[in-house]
Amino acid sequence: TGMFTFDPGYGSTANCKSEISFVDGKKGELVYYGHPIEELVEKYKFVDVIKLLIGNGYIFPTKEESDQFERELVRRSYIHEGLRKIIDAFPDGAHPMANLSSSVSALSTFYYDHIDMEYEAEYQTMARRIIAKTPTLAAFAYRSSVGSPFVYPDADRGYVENFLYMLRAYPHGKLKEEISPIEVSALDTIFMLHADHGQNASTATVRNVASTGVHPYAALSAGLSALWGKAHGGANESVMDQLEMIGDVKNVDRYIAKAKDKNDSFRLMGFGHRVYKSYDPRARILRKLKDDLDQKGVKMNQRLVEIAEKIEEVATQDEYFLSRSLYPNVDFYSGIILTALKIPKSMFTPIFAIGRMPGWCGQVLELLQEPNVKITRPRQMYVGK
Ligand code: CMC
Numbered sequence: 001t002g003m004f005t006f007d008p009g010y011g012s013t014a015n016c017k018s019e020i021s022f023v024d025g026k027k028g029e030l031v032y033y034g035h036p037i038e039e040l041v042e043k044y045k046f047v048d049v050i051k052l053l054i055g056n057g058y059i060f061p062t063k064e065e066s067d068q069f070e071r072e073l074v075r076r077s078y079i080h081e082g083l084r085k086i087i088d089a090f091p092d093g094a095h096p097m098a099n100l101s102s103s104v105s106a107l108s109t110f111y112y113d114h115i116d117m118e119y120e121a122e123y124q125t126m127a128r129r130i131i132a133k134t135p136t137l138a139a140f141a142y143r144s145s146v147g148s149p150f151v152y153p154d155a156d157r158g159y160v161e162n163f164l165y166m167l168r169a170y171p172h173g174k175l176k177e178e179i180s181p182i183e184v185s186a187l188d189t190i191f192m193l194h195a196d197h198g199q200n201a202s203t204a205t206v207r208n209v210a211s212t213g214v215h216p217y218a219a220l221s222a223g224l225s226a227l228w229g230k231a232h233g234g235a236n237e238s239v240m241d242q243l244e245m246i247g248d249v250k251n252v253d254r255y256i257a258k259a260k261d262k263n264d265s266f267r268l269m270g271f272g273h274r275v276y277k278s279y280d281p282r283a284r285i286l287r288k289l290k291d292d293l294d295q296k297g298v299k300m301n302q303r304l305v306e307i308a309e310k311i312e313e314v315a316t317q318d319e320y321f322l323s324r325s326l327y328p329n330v331d332f333y334s335g336i337i338l339t340a341l342k343i344p345k346s347m348f349t350p351i352f353a354i355g356r357m358p359g360w361c362g363q364v365l366e367l368l369q370e371p372n373v374k375i376t377r378p379r380q381m382y383v384g385k
Contacts, residue, residue: 004379006381009274010199010204010378011274014199015199015204015207015376016199016207016367018198018199018363018366019033019056019057019366020032020033020053020196020359020362020363020366021033021196021197021198021359022198023197023198023275023276025273025275025276025277025278026277026278027278028276028278028279028280028281028284029281030197030281030282032049032052032053032195032196033052033053033057033059034057035052035059037192037193037281037282037285038281038285040052040192041189041192041193041285044059044192045066045070045188045192046159046160046188046191046192046195046355047066047069047070047073047158047159048060048066049191049192049195049358050069050073050131050195050358051066051069053195053196053358053359053361053362054124054127054128054131054358054361054362054365056365070158070159071155072128072132073128073131073132073159074132074153074155074157074158074159074162075132075155076128076129076132076133077132077133077135077136077153077155077159077162078133078136078152078153079107079133079136079137079140080110082110083103083106083107083110083137084140084150086102086103086106087099087103087137087140087141087144087150088144088150090102090141090144090145092144092145092146092147093145094144094145095145095228095346096138096141096142096144096145096346096347096349096350097141097224097227097228097234097349097350097353098228099140099141099144099145100134100137100138100141100224100350100353101221101222101224101225101228102221103137103140103141104130104134104137104217104220104221104224105217105218105221107130107133107137107217108215108216108217108218108221111126111129111217112215120365120368120369123216123364123365123368124365126216126217126361127216127358127361127362127364127365130216130217130220130357130361131357131358131361132159134353134354134357135159135160135162135163135166135354136153136163136166138163138347138350138351138353138354139151139163139166139167140166141350142167142344142346142347142350143167145346148171149171150166150171151165151166151167151169151170151171151173152166152173153165153166154166154173157179158184160184160187160188160191161179161184163187163354164179164183164184164187165179167343167347168342182293182296182298183298183341186289186293186298186337186341187341187351189285189286189289190286190334190337190338190351190355191351191354191355192355193282193285193286193330193355194282194330194351194352194355194356194359195355195356195358195359196356196358196359196362196363197356197359198275200232201226201227201229201231201232202223202224202226202227202232202233202356202360203223203356203359203360203363204226205219205222205223205225205226206219206220206222206223206226206360206363206364207219207363207364207367207376208222208376209222209223210363210364210367210368210373211367211373211374211375211376212375212376213373216361216364219360219364220357220360220361220364223356223360224353227349227352227353227356228349230269233331233349233352233353233356234349235269235270235329235331236270236330236331236334236335236338236348236349236352237335237345237346237348237349238269238270238331239269239270239308239331239332239334239335240304240335240336240339240345240348241269241345242255242268242269242270243304243307243308243335243336244304246307246311247307248303248307249306249307249310252307252310252311252314253314255268255311256268256311256314256315256318259271259315259320260318260320268311268315268326269331270328270329270331270332270333270335271315271321271326271327271328271329271332272324272326272327272329273327273329276325276327276329277325278325278327279327279328280327280328280329280330282329282330283327283328283329283330283332283333286330286332286333286334286337287328287333289333289337290305290333290336290337290340293337293340298340298341299340300336300339300340301336301339301340304336304339305336308332308333308336312328312332334348334352335348338351
């Protein structure tokens with residue numbers, strides 16, 4: 001091939017330098033700006049992680065600062081009425097991810113004048129604005145997909161609670177049941193675990209698109225499209241479909257055999273990872289969170305929990321999975337938890353997106369801090385005439 005290496009899927013090519021997150025695939029460790037994910041989940045909130053990722057590793061020293069930042073985000077969660085009308089025009093039955101990537105792209109039309117490559121501060125505002133509005137756009141996307149009237153943000157609520165509120169409240173703004181701190185904290189953890197993860201497909205997409213000098217919301221919209229696929233962020237939804245399809249613990253062995261069969265395209269969803277060759281630390285935290293919620297009396301779908309546990313038990317002792325280092329990944333248990341939180345399945349991937357948005361924004365900010373941004377331009381191996 002001459003001057004370059006053939007590396008489909010870029011399994012061994014680094015396209016950038018980054019300080020943001022590090023995935024140790026051998027040890028099964030994940031850090032954001034040097035902070036292990038376990039420490040962040042234990043001591044901090046998602047809003048703190050947002051600041052960490054878009055603030056060059058800044059960690060709030062006091063609760064007051066963190067609260068103030070959260071209030072700023074919630075204050076920015078309202079969207080322009082024109083954008084609401086665009087979302088309203090999407091047909092019922094559409095997938096919320098299609099709606100969400102379109103509305104984030106459309107947001108670049110509402111903030112077009114404000115962009116100037118020279119001013120870093122503008123980008124900081126752009127990042128806060130999109131992170132603030134993504135839960136609103138995601139909740140609106142869901143309501144549009146089921147043909148329900150929108151519920152506007154409630155600025156008296158916290159960032160995560162406000163999202164649940166917009167998703168659940170009746171059109172007149174009342175809730176059937178108040179949102180519980182247990183639910184808020186569980187969703188907060190899920191968001192934190194999804195916030196950044198090296199050059200995964202969607203982050204690499206955001207960087208690639210941003211490298212051309214385009215409006216950052218256009219790059220983020222491309223990231224949302226990349227995330228939607230079932231090999232990536234769409235896996236959480238596919239895991240639930242698969243658990244339903246397996247239907248009963250007694251069928252697990254049969255499906256494991258299918259997953260191992262090289263003549264069958266069936267794969268165990270929520271298993272395997274390009275970088276982790278050991279247990280995904282995010283999956284470990286989620287497995288424990290599932291047990292904690294169960295103990296706290298949050299109603300689980302026991303049948304699906306049993307199937308998932310059985311899959312894990314069988315697969316993690318099976319030669320096929322062991323020799324290929326295939327373990328549960330972040331998507332394996334997240335769907336079960338989200339179902340217990342009464343979140344509709346079509347919202348699993350949008351929830352991943354809300355979690356990943358600060359990581360994408362941090363990566364764009366990092367890219368733009370480079371003096372000479374190199375446009376992404378891989379080579380190809382020409383095999384034609
Ligand atoms: N079930 C059965 N076999 C599998 C699976 C699976 N889930 N994942 C990988 N393999 C096998 C694959 O067939 C191959 O076998 P062989 O060496 O005999 O050809 C070997 O393991 C290596 O797989 P690969 O496809 O070359 O690995 P990759 O790094 O290109 O793909 C992956 C990684 C995550 C796309 C893949 O493991 C997969 O499709 N998993 C299921 C989908 C999923 O759970 N995705 C979520 C990923 S984590 C969060 C996120 O990014 O959203």
